Amino acid sequence: MKKEIIVSLIIMIAALVAAAALAPVLQAKQREINPDKDKLSSAPVGGMHKVVADWEWMGFINYLGNLQTVDESNVKEVTARLERLVRLDPKFERLYLDGLSFIQHADPKKTVDMLDSACRLDYLRNNWKIPFFTGFIYSRNTYDIKDQNGPPLMSADHAKAAEYFRMALERTNGSPENHLVSSYIREVAKAEATGTAPDREYLARLRFLRREWAQSQQAGGMEQPSLIPDLKDRLRTAMQDALHPHDIYGRDFDPSPELRELADKIRQEVFYDENLCSKCLHPAKPGSKFCTTCGEKLSNPTFTCPHCSAAVEGRYMFCPHCGKPFSDTRKDDKAK
Amino acid sequence: MKEVWTIAENACKNILKLKVVYFLVACVLILVGSMYRYNEISLNRHRELLLDMSLLLNQVAAILSVLSLTFDIPRELREGIAATFLTKSLGRMKYLWGKVLGIYAVACVVCTLIAIGSYIIYASCFPEPIFLIYVKIQLLIILSAIPMTSICTFCAVSFPEMAAPIIALMAVWFSSLTHRLKIPVLNGGILPDLDLFNMKEHVIYQVDLPWSYILGTALYGVAFAVFVMMLSGIIFRLRDIK
Amino acid sequence: MEEVPVIKTESLSKRYGVLFWKKKNLSLDQLSITVPRGAVFGFLGPNGAGKTTTIKLLMDLIHPTSGSAEVLGKPVWDPSVRRRIGFLPDAPAFNGLMTASEFLNVCAKLLKMSKAERKKRVPEVLETVRMTASADDKLGGFSRGMLQRIGVAQAILNKPDLLILDEPLLGLDPYGRQELKRIIREQNKLGTTVFFSSHILADVQEICDHAAILNRGRLLCSGKLGDLLGSQGISVRLTDGDDLVRDLLPEAKECQKKGPHEWELTFEKTPDSEKRLQELKEKHAGKVEVVEQWESLEDFFFEKIEQDNGGEAGKEAKE
Numbered sequence: 080m081k082k083e084i085i086v087s088l089i090i091m092i093a094a095l096v097a098a099a100a101l102a103p104v105l106q107a108k109q110r111e112i113n114p115d116k117d118k119l120s121s122a123p124v125g126g127m128h129k130v131v132a133d134w135e136w137m138g139f140i141n142y143l144g145n146l147q148t149v150d151e152s153n154v155k156e157v158t159a160r161l162e163r164l165v166r167l168d169p170k171f172e173r174l175y176l177d178g179l180s181f182i183q184h185a186d187p188k189k190t191v192d193m194l195d196s197a198c199r200l201d202y203l204r205n206n207w208k209i210p211f212f213t214g215f216i217y218s219r220n221t222y223d224i225k226d227q228n229g230p231p232l233m234s235a236d237h238a239k240a241a242e243y244f245r246m247a248l249e250r251t252n253g254s255p256e257n258h259l260v261s262s263y264i265r266e267v268a269k270a271e272a273t274g275t276a277p278d279r280e281y282l283a284r285l286r287f288l289r290r291e292w293a294q295s296q297q298a299g300g301m302e303q304p305s306l307i308p309d310l311k312d313r314l315r316t317a318m319q320d321a322l323h324p325h326d327i328y329g330r331d332f333d334p335s336p337e338l339r340e341l342a343d344k345i346r347q348e349v350f351y352d353e354n355l356c357s358k359c360l361h362p363a364k365p366g367s368k369f370c371t372t373c374g375e376k377l378s379n380p381t382f383t384c385p386h387c388s389a390a391v392e393g394r395y396m397f398c399p400h401c402g403k404p405f406s407d408t409r410k411d412d413k414a415k
Numbered sequence: 416m417k418e419v420w421t422i423a424e425n426a427c428k429n430i431l432k433l434k435v436v437y438f439l440v441a442c443v444l445i446l447v448g449s450m451y452r453y454n455e456i457s458l459n460r461h462r463e464l465l466l467d468m469s470l471l472l473n474q475v476a477a478i479l480s481v482l483s484l485t486f487d488i489p490r491e492l493r494e495g496i497a498a499t500f501l502t503k504s505l506g507r508m509k510y511l512w513g514k515v516l517g518i519y520a521v522a523c524v525v526c527t528l529i530a531i532g533s534y535i536i537y538a539s540c541f542p543e544p545i546f547l548i549y550v551k552i553q554l555l556i557i558l559s560a561i562p563m564t565s566i567c568t569f570c571a572v573s574f575p576e577m578a579a580p581i582i583a584l585m586a587v588w589f590s591s592l593t594h595r596l597k598i599p600v601l602n603g604g605i606l607p608d609l610d611l612f613n614m615k616e617h618v619i620y621q622v623d624l625p626w627s628y629i630l631g632t633a634l635y636g637v638a639f640a641v642f643v644m645m646l647s648g649i650i651f652r653l654r655d656i657k
Numbered sequence: 658m659e660e661v662p663v664i665k666t667e668s669l670s671k672r673y674g675v676l677f678w679k680k681k682n683l684s685l686d687q688l689s690i691t692v693p694r695g696a697v698f699g700f701l702g703p704n705g706a707g708k709t710t711t712i713k714l715l716m717d718l719i720h721p722t723s724g725s726a727e728v729l730g731k732p733v734w735d736p737s738v739r740r741r742i743g744f745l746p747d748a749p750a751f752n753g754l755m756t757a758s759e760f761l762n763v764c765a766k767l768l769k770m771s772k773a774e775r776k777k778r779v780p781e782v783l784e785t786v787r788m789t790a791s792a793d794d795k796l797g798g799f800s801r802g803m804l805q806r807i808g809v810a811q812a813i814l815n816k817p818d819l820l821i822l823d824e825p826l827l828g829l830d831p832y833g834r835q836e837l838k839r840i841i842r843e844q845n846k847l848g849t850t851v852f853f854s855s856h857i858l859a860d861v862q863e864i865c866d867h868a869a870i871l872n873r874g875r876l877l878c879s880g881k882l883g884d885l886l887g888s889q890g891i892s893v894r895l896t897d898g899d900d901l902v903r904d905l906l907p908e909a910k911e912c913q914k915k916g917p918h919e920w921e922l923t924f925e926k927t928p929d930s931e932k933r934l935q936e937l938k939e940k941h942a943g944k945v946e947v948v949e950q951w952e953s954l955e956d957f958f959f960e961k962i963e964q965d966n967g968g969e970a971g972k973e974a975k976e
Contacts, residue, residue, distance in 0.1 A: 083506075084649055087508070087648055088645070088649070090645050091642050091646055094638045094645065097634075098607075101631065101635040102608055102611075102635060105608075105611050105632060105635055106608065108631065109611060109628070112614075112622070112624065112625075113614070113616075113622065123588070125588050125591045125592070126591040126609065126610055127474075129615055129616045130467040130468060130470075130471045133464045133468075136460060137453070140456065141456070168616070170620050173458075173460075202622070418766070418767050418769070421763060422767075425752075429752060432754060495749065495750040499746070499751060500764075501717075502716045502717075503767035503768055504737055504738075504739045504767065504769065505736060505739075505767050653720070655713075655720060656713075656718040656719065657718075
């Protein structure tokens, strides 16, 4: 009998060692598969977080259904319920997009805090709607529903808005929705605009888009894709807007010389292969002397190919006569 | 080994003969199916609710199945039924292993019935495919019964008849919280980390689980069960049988 | 070569109550007995004497506090020896959901009997205990007596070398007791040693050839029944023996007429009288029956118990 007990003890210890060795390996593997598990609530629900979250969600909807509005009298309760839900099921997307929209006006700071946490979840790393929603809140002043004329509960932070819009863009895998791109460009411009000139945002926008263009062009002619799709078209549109600016009340004003100069530089750098009118920026056929949109006289620059010495009207990457590339440091020939 | 299979077969058949087992499985499936009607109150989250409830109820079924050990073994010891078997050429350890295997087989059958029934209900209500991940998660639930069975056996042989089920239930409950304890030896030594078997949200969020993880947790469960069973065997061996 | 005793205990003791704050109860005190092969051994004692404790120790259901016990030459904790033992507990309990034949099949499997053996043996034992008609009935619906029979059936399933029965006659009606005694005799004739505890002393005297008496956990006496009980003489029964009676009457202690030409005489037991009566029996085979008359086991039992209790009372009084 003693022998039997000794054998049992040996097997027991061996099994204990095996289990104790396996446990941390499996725990690490579990964290690798599910990095957001650490964010779960430590409430003793016996691992039933998900199903408790389902029932809490129904309770939350029922509770909201009995409220006329979410304001300072009940925002704490609503927020507490949302926080509990987030801890029980942090991957629940609708919690952030629908649930937080209920407290967006009553407690915008809490809203963006919770949205920020959601943006950093591993499971939601490809979700662009949540950072977009965050950027949206940051992009404008949020006022108390009951006191729209009073001071804002949270002022606009365009830099943060731009940061979140950029995050959303990065998550769209190259095919973002148009309103997202527009919002991003707009917020960057607002964040980078300096001074008090009425066309500061136009300037900032052009500078930003020009920078984006420069970054997308690499040495050797290989393009790097930009986060902003159709960059060239957007640049063209931005330049056209910049040459016909209007203020916040919709009144037109003349663009400043600085703005004109910047637009012209961009025309020469980016649109060298297009014969653009210097006034309205609409493209003209090579060889035309006047713009068919505004009647402005065209400059029609010609360039000499360094390889075959042919005269080329317009600026291109490769010579239309011999097919060889123009050099990087192109120098304009004087217009005829 | 034949004696172990005999006890296991006997334990398994005695429970699976009971009609109440199938009645309870049917009740579970009706409850799962009723979650489909919660679409309005949950704002169209009824799909998640149906799946979560089926996994939860299956887990509860597994726990209750293995908890029957804490009733069965003390009752057999008290009534003298165990004495009849133990006076055959059957060691006490083999008796315990037979009981464990038999009850685990019951848990497997009950959980499989619930899993299949729930999947049929789901597939007839929703088009989104979940088969492979669903099978993996249900398999984890069935595997989690391995360490739970050993805990129940330990409580059945170590504690009085009235206290054994309560202590076993508390131990299972706390075992689902041990991931908070970051001390590795405790997870293998005192209570198992049942949270390793808890990946239920993967069915909803369609996050794949590698087979290597499932194999690892199975091995962990077996290693822990062997440890506790050996300890239970030693306690049972030294105990006087009425 | 000396035959290995079927049961052998040496100073076997059992004390209940391990926890230090509980009063220790000495249930068995230095028990040393030997049961020879082929015996029908009656284990006697009043309630609480330690009979069931001894049997449980022999079946390794409980552990001794000190001492040792061997069964069929092997230590009691060796599971392999139990393949050769049949055991019937007092108040046998079985799973009520199983039928009689299902239960016996499970027991047979545990005894490592093959399928063919089981198929043959299970109906056999059911027939032996007269339970064939109830083979497919659930055990939960059986009476006490029926359960006792099933208990005996599972005990003799493996044709054991040793049968240990704890209070087998308890709760049985006279028919049941008669049946059980028949089964015990049959099994003994097949070579099985029978060791059983009982309160029904008349039945024990009828079927046992060895006995031991236990009181308060201590062994009072043990041995062959013939050695333990005093002889009360030799009884001679004569049929058609009018002539013989005249010859034997002077030596007889007692004489009774049982019927026409039928006489019963009682003689003092001496070596001479034994020899002479044996010769008479051989000479007049068929007419003469010679039976030794023993002291009643009941009288012997009470005598021993009262002696022991009186001695204890005397000791306590002195203290």
